[in-house]
Amino acid sequence: MENKIDKKSTISAADLKRLSAEAEQEAAPSGFTIMAREFIADKPALIALIIILAFFIFVTVASFFIDVPKMMETNILAYYNEPFTKDFFLGADSAGRSIAKQLIVGSRDSIGIALGLTVISSTFGICWGMVSGYFGGTADLVMQRVYDFMMIIPMLMTIIVIVTIIPNYNAITLTLILSCFYWMGTSRLIRSRTLAETQKDYVQASKAFGTSNLKIIFREIMPNISSLIIVDTTLSFAENMGVETGLSYLGFGLPMGTPSLGTLIANANDPENITHYWWTWLPAALEIIILCLSISYVGQVLRRTLNASQRRGKQEK
Known part of the structure; x- marks a missing residue:
């Protein structure tokens, strides 16, 4: 009798182990x-x-590993050195400065500014849009009038004036100035989606249970619009890389003497550089195009991933 009980218990344990393994394989990724x-x-x-x-x-x-002050010194002997020569992998500009080194340092500055601008402007824009869309009524009306006023201001001209009147500024100052203007697109996008989410049953149920407004906004609504936030933030990062480049191209970006992708691309303003000294501007232009396209591709995958995760979560519920 005891042997039969042991045999049954052994079979049950084996079945349980097998079922657990099958459950793990069938579990949602x-x-x-x-x-x-x-x-x-x-x-x-x-x-x-x-x-x-x-x-x-x-x-x-x-x-x-790059000494920026030394790199920016004029070297007449290296005047427009061609690419793939000694000490000048991508050639030199009219002052004999290495294009490759300027490209590396300029890329670092552009990425740092774009990252800081994206974090500050997207965070503020998301919070502004979610609060405006959630509360609606008078709060939404006042906040949208602020938005409308900011939209009326000629953004590019205002930035140029601010940069011009500030005697000493750096990458951090430029990032803060740009952040004052580049939150508005994110704000309007998030507001429209929040308005739609606020009317759904789960928000109304949370309000009925007495959940605080901040918890509803950031714990319930925000996860449901996370795919939109990720995509918008990713595309904003790609766009913000071009913002500093464009301002530097116009001569109102980083201070003079600071390597920048925009300054390198500005070499194309000289027709002689376009026809004879293409290496002074083409690598920077190609870099901007490739990076922006790459970031856009990655953003699309992140959007699909979040959409799939949200569908899975709804099915499990």
Whole structure:
């Protein structure tokens, strides 16, 4: 009798182990697994991710080994040296300064400004839009009038005037100035989505249970619009890289003597550089195009990943 009981218990344990293994295999994949599958399925996005990571790591590490003041010194003997010559992998400009070194340091500055601008402007824009859309009524009316006033201001001209009247400024100052103006697009986008989410049943149920407004906004509504936030933030980062480049191209970006992608591209203003000294501007232009396209591809994958995770969460509920 005891042997039969032991045999049954052994079979039950084996069945339990087998069922557990099957359950783990059939379990819904994690968000990281979904993202990895999306990148593997989308080859251009995978290549774009590799390009972005490799480039960011290379620029960050390489910039530590470059003496910027010495790099920016004039070297008449290296006047317009061609690419792939000694000490000038990408050639030299009209002052005999290495294009490759300027490209590395300028990329670091552009990435740093774009990252800081994206974090500050997106954070403020998301909070402004969610609060405006959630409360509605008088609060929404007042906040949208502030938005309308900011939209009336000629943004580019105002930035140029502010940069011109400030005697001494640097990358941090420029980032803060730009952040005052580049939150508005994110704010309007998030507000419109929050208005729609506020009317849904889960928000009304939370209000009925007495959940605080801040918890509803940031714990319930925000996760449900996370895919929109991620995509908008990613595209904003790509756009913000071009903001500093454009201002530097016009001569109102980083201070004079500071390497910048915009300053390198501005070399194309000289017709002689376009026809004879293409290496003074073409590498910077190609870098901006490739990085912006790569970031856009990665943003699309992140959006699909978050949408899939949200669908999975709804099915589990």
